Amino acid sequence: MSSARGGVAVITGAASGFGLEASRIAASRGMKIVMADVQAQALQAACAEIEGLGAPVLAYQLDVAKAAEVEALAAATVQRFGVPTFVFNNAGVGAGGLIWEHTLADWEWVVGVNLMGVAHGVRVFTPLMLAAAEGDPSYQGHIVNTASMAGLLCAPNMGVYNVVKHAVVALSETLYQDLALVSEQVHAHVLCPFFVPTGIHESARNRPAAWGTPQAAPTRSQLVAQAMIGKAVTSGKVTAAQVAQYVFDAMDANRFYIYSHPKSLAGVQTRLEDIMSGRNPSDPFAAKPELGQLLRQALKASR
Numbered sequence: 001m002s003s004a005r006g007g008v009a010v011i012t013g014a015a016s017g018f019g020l021e022a023s024r025i026a027a028s029r030g031m032k033i034v035m036a037d038v039q040a041q042a043l044q045a046a047c048a049e050i051e052g053l054g055a056p057v058l059a060y061q062l063d064v065a066k067a068a069e070v071e072a073l074a075a076a077t078v079q080r081f082g083v084p085t086f087v088f089n090n091a092g093v094g095a096g097g098l099i100w101e102h103t104l105a106d107w108e109w110v111v112g113v114n115l116m117g118v119a120h121g122v123r124v125f126t127p128l129m130l131a132a133a134e135g136d137p138s139y140q141g142h143i144v145n146t147a148s149m150a151g152l153l154c155a156p157n158m159g160v161y162n163v164v165k166h167a168v169v170a171l172s173e174t175l176y177q178d179l180a181l182v183s184e185q186v187h188a189h190v191l192c193p194f195f196v197p198t199g200i201h202e203s204a205r206n207r208p209a210a211w212g213t214p215q216a217a218p219t220r221s222q223l224v225a226q227a228m229i230g231k232a233v234t235s236g237k238v239t240a241a242q243v244a245q246y247v248f249d250a251m252d253a254n255r256f257y258i259y260s261h262p263k264s265l266a267g268v269q270t271r272l273e274d275i276m277s278g279r280n281p282s283d284p285f286a287a288k289p290e291l292g293q294l295l296r297q298a299l300k301a302s303r
Contacts, residue, residue, distance in 0.1 A: 007085030010034040010077055012064050012121065015042035018146065018191070019090045021244035027055035029248075032081040036060040036073055037091070056081070064091045064117030065109075074124045083132040085139070086251070089121035090146040090191075096225025097218075098299075099159040107160055114164040115171075118145045122175055126186070133185035141186040142251045145172045149194045149261070152268045155284055157225050157295065176256055189250050194261035195229075196238050224298045 009026040013019035014035035026033050027050050035050065037043040040061050047059040058080045062069040077084055093113045095106060102110075122143065129141040150158055151165030172190035179186050218226070243260045250258045259265065270282050285292030 005029045006031060008032045008034070008077065008081045008083065009086040009088065010036065010073070010084045010125065011086075011088040011090060012036045012062075012117065013091035013146075015039045015046045017090075017240050018193070018196075018244050018247070019088065020046050021241045022088055022090070022247060023050050023055075024053065024241075025244055025248050026086070027053040030055075031086070032056045032058075034058045034060060034073070034077045034081065034084070036062055036064075038063050063113075064089075064120060065112030067116075067120050070117070070120035070124050074128065078128065083128045083141075084125060085129075085141050087121060087125045087129070087141075087143045088146070088247070089118040089144065091117050092146055092148075094229060095159060095161050096157055096229055097159050097222035098157060099163075101219045101221055102160050110160045111164055114161070115167050118168050118171060121145075122171065126175070126179075129186045130183055133183050137185075139185055142189060143175065143186070144189045144191055144247055144251070144258070145175075146191045146193075147172065149192050149259075149264050149268075151190075152192055153264075153271060153284070154281065157221055157228075157299070159225075173256075187251070187254055189247070189256050189258055191243070191247060191258040192260075193243050194238075194259075194264050196240055196243055196260055221299055224295065228295070 006029070009023070009031045011019045011022050011026070011033065014023050014033075015037035016039075019035070019037070023033055023035055023046065033050060033055050035043060035047050035057055037046070038061065043059055043061055047057045051057045058076065060073050060076060062073055064070055091113060093110060095102070095110045122145070126143065129139075129143070133139045133141065145168055147168040148161070148165040150162045151167075151169035154162050154166075169190055169192070172188055176188040179188055238260050246258050246260065250256075267284070273279075274281055283289075283292065285295075
């Protein structure tokens with residue numbers, strides 16, 4: 001039986017997408033829930049909904065890129081509900097474009113949220129969970145980090161997003177191995193979704209001033225990426241609710257890798273074969289050359 005029944009859940013990015021859907025499932029499993037997000041109004045509405053389901057909720061507004069705010073989140077969690085049994089490091093933002101066209105502010109924002117937000121969550125919560133495990137033989141804890149299929153593939157025109165999501169996969173795999181050295185009660189998982197309607201393509205609206213503003217005139221590649229990602233995300237057939245259920249299923253089965261679109265692993269296999277054989281990276285559009293041609297044409301339109 002998974003510990004994700006009863007217990008305490010900490011969920012970042014909880015006001016929408018996977019985070020909100022995970023909060024709904026956590027409520028159905030009788031969990032106490034800490035819902036954290038950078039969006040104040042959306043968080044308030046989401047927490048009201050989850051409280052309406054009968055779950056005890058602590059709403060916490062924060063920017064996960066800031067270490068002190070994640071540390072304060074942990075302290076507030078322990079004070080209100082105790083040590084969590086489920087930590088979902090899920091908050092994330094999207095960014096696309098040719099990799100050399102990202103500004104320093106772009107890098108700092110995306111790395112800060114997508115990578116350091118996860119790193120802060122792991123750094124702050126893992127020791128608490130290990131201490132709880134040492135004091136209670138029945139304690140079972142799960143840390144789930146949201147990466148992406150972009151953490152297993154290197155799609156073109158995805159720039160900084162690919163870089164940080166690969167880092168989150170590496171962080172999560174290392175966490176899994178490190179935990180295996182010291183505990184049988186705290187478990188790591190990595191979520192690698194493909195295109196799912198979550199609103200991530202609109203995440204620039206929540207970009208804090210501290211991380212700089214997007215450049216006044218986005219480059220052609222960034223506009224193309226925004227349009228293509230927006231279309232892919234909004235037309236996704238797998239829902240955020242389904243993906244959230246996959247997360248809980250993985251915790252129940254103690255399964256590390258969590259995929260929303262298993263068929264996309266064919267591309268991962270090709271990439272691994274490229275690496276193992278030492279050949280140059282394969283054409284990512286080999287199966288759909290028309291998409292590659294459209295992208296090349298769109299990028300060359302203003303050059």
